[in-house]
Amino acid sequence: MAGSNAASPKDAKKPKPMPKKQLQYFEKRLLEERKRVLKELGHHGDTFGPNGEAADGDTSAYSFHMADQGTDAMEREKAFLFASKEGRFLWHIDQALRRLYKAPETFGKCHQCGEDIAFERLDALPNARYCIACKQREEDSKKG
Numbered sequence: 001m002a003g004s005n006a007a008s009p010k011d012a013k014k015p016k017p018m019p020k021k022q023l024q025y026f027e028k029r030l031l032e033e034r035k036r037v038l039k040e041l042g043h044h045g046d047t048f049g050p051n052g053e054a055a056d057g058d059t060s061a062y063s064f065h066m067a068d069q070g071t072d073a074m075e076r077e078k079a080f081l082f083a084s085k086e087g088r089f090l091w092h093i094d095q096a097l098r099r100l101y102k103a104p105e106t107f108g109k110c111h112q113c114g115e116d117i118a119f120e121r122l123d124a125l126p127n128a129r130y131c132i133a134c135k136q137r138e139e140d141s142k143k144g
C-alpha cells in the first residue's frame, strides 16, 4: 500500500483547452480577421495561392485542413505571404487557426511561459502567441 497522495502539484496543471464556447468565439474572430486581411491584400484570385487557380471570390479552397501534407507548398505559401505586412498577419492568423483546430489546448496559451493569455488581449489580437508580460519583455529586449 504505497501512499498515493504524493501527486505533485505540477501534474495538476496540465494544459486544458478553453471552454468550447470561447474556442468557437475565437474561431469566428480569426475567420473574420482573415476575411478582412484577404480583402486588404486585394486578393487577386488569379495570383493567390501556389497553384494560381482562380477562386471565385472565395478562398475556401485554400484550406488549413489539407495543410498537413506538403510542407513544400506551405513554404511557398509562406514565402508568398511574407512578402507583405498583411500577408504576414494572414500567416499568423492561419497559424492560430491551425492551433485552434489541431491543438486547442495550446490555443490562447503563451508560447513562452504557458500561462493563459488574457481574454481582452486575445479578443483584440486573436492570433496572439504571447501573454502581455512576455510580449513586453520581448519588446524591451529589442529596444535594449
Ligand SMILES: [Zn+2]
Pocket (backbone or CB within 6 Å): 110, 111, 112, 113, 114, 115, 130, 131, 132, 133, 134, 135
Ligand atoms: Zn507569457
